[in-house]
Amino acid sequence: MKIVIIGGSGHIGTFLVPRLVRAGHEVVSISRGQSARYADDPAWEQVRQVVVDREREDASGTFGGTVAALGADVVVDLVCFTLESATALVRALRGGTGHLLHCGSIWRHGPSAKLPIAEDAGTPPLGEYGIEKARIAAMLKQETASGGLVTTSLHPGHIVGPGWHPIGPLGNVDPGVWTTLSGGGTLPVPGSGAESMHHVHADDVAQAFELAIEQRDAAAGEDFTVTAPTALTVRGYADIGAAWFGQTANLETVTWEQFRSGTSEEHAESSWGHLHRSHAFTIAKARDRLGYSPAYEPEAAVLESLRRLIADGRLETARPLAV
Numbered sequence: 001m002k003i004v005i006i007g008g009s010g011h012i013g014t015f016l017v018p019r020l021v022r023a024g025h026e027v028v029s030i031s032r033g034q035s036a037r038y039a040d041d042p043a044w045e046q047v048r049q050v051v052v053d054r055e056r057e058d059a060s061g062t063f064g065g066t067v068a069a070l071g072a073d074v075v076v077d078l079v080c081f082t083l084e085s086a087t088a089l090v091r092a093l094r095g096g097t098g099h100l101l102h103c104g105s106i107w108r109h110g111p112s113a114k115l116p117i118a119e120d121a122g123t124p125p126l127g128e129y130g131i132e133k134a135r136i137a138a139m140l141k142q143e144t145a146s147g148g149l150v151t152t153s154l155h156p157g158h159i160v161g162p163g164w165h166p167i168g169p170l171g172n173v174d175p176g177v178w179t180t181l182s183g184g185g186t187l188p189v190p191g192s193g194a195e196s197m198h199h200v201h202a203d204d205v206a207q208a209f210e211l212a213i214e215q216r217d218a219a220a221g222e223d224f225t226v227t228a229p230t231a232l233t234v235r236g237y238a239d240i241g242a243a244w245f246g247q248t249a250n251l252e253t254v255t256w257e258q259f260r261s262g263t264s265e266e267h268a269e270s271s272w273g274h275l276h277r278s279h280a281f282t283i284a285k286a287r288d289r290l291g292y293s294p295a296y297e298p299e300a301a302v303l304e305s306l307r308r309l310i311a312d313g314r315l316e317t318a319r320p321l322a323v
Helices: 013-022 042-046 054-060 063-068 083-093 127-145 176-183 202-214 234-243 256-261 265-277 284-290 298-311
Strands: 002-006 026-031 048-051 074-077 099-103 151-156 158-160 186-190 199-201 222-226 250-254
Touching: 002 013, 013 026, 013 042, 013 202, 054 063, 054 083, 063 083, 074 083, 074 202, 083 099, 083 127, 099 127, 099 202, 127 151, 127 222, 151 202, 158 202, 158 298, 176 186, 176 234, 186 234, 186 256, 186 265, 199 202, 199 298, 202 222, 202 284, 222 284, 234 298, 250 256, 256 265
Parallel strands: 002 026, 002 074, 026 048, 074 099, 099 151, 151 222, 158 199, 186 250
Antiparallel strands: none
């Protein structure tokens, strides 16, 4: 098939594009051309690269037509964040493209109330990002149910992979957290420490997209949560992370006010966003209907990321990894 990937050079596309090339598909990658992919692969030599500024074309109302003109059998949209943008793309592809797959987010669900969270459960989303992702998923489901374009939405957890900082034990990307854990220092933890986060390796997300493409009938009109098999609590994640450096985690419970006063506003807001939601999901639907089988437990995915960051000189730790 001819497959167009919107955002092909990003986290998921870095792994998805080579997968699809190796499966024998003709792949076109659309991106702004402003960033390099996170890992090299010879498969990219067979990929057609198209440079498009989506934000600009969405504003002018031309982006959907640009994508439709490529004549794809399948379109994978990895970088859509508003209902308006998603709706415009659906209208442009309706009747001409066989399958549209959208990358959503577990943040379409609000704070946890009952665990694990299934696709049709959960509380209402918080914040513009989560609200828009929930609206997009509902629109796509209705589009297919009404006989329109065949669509599928996949909703990854906190994406982890080599080349970028993972969401850490405090729910942010503050490198100082790893400095503290690796040096045996005291890490201030807001809340109870029992809050959970659900990561996923980018290649496992790519696996799920590939499976949904291959099994169009099983995926048509459906939404799937795509995460690692298990989730990590703050306390458990910190314990595991400290052990990688031969240390024991020393955690100090603090109030959110105390925590905010000791870090940046950006890191504090990220921590609140992740820990307040305290997410843990079931992947039963993706496993049963698509055969999704993630290769990475969350801690293995994070460790792989840390190894690359340290090797590239992008993360300084008090002690070297002991694993």
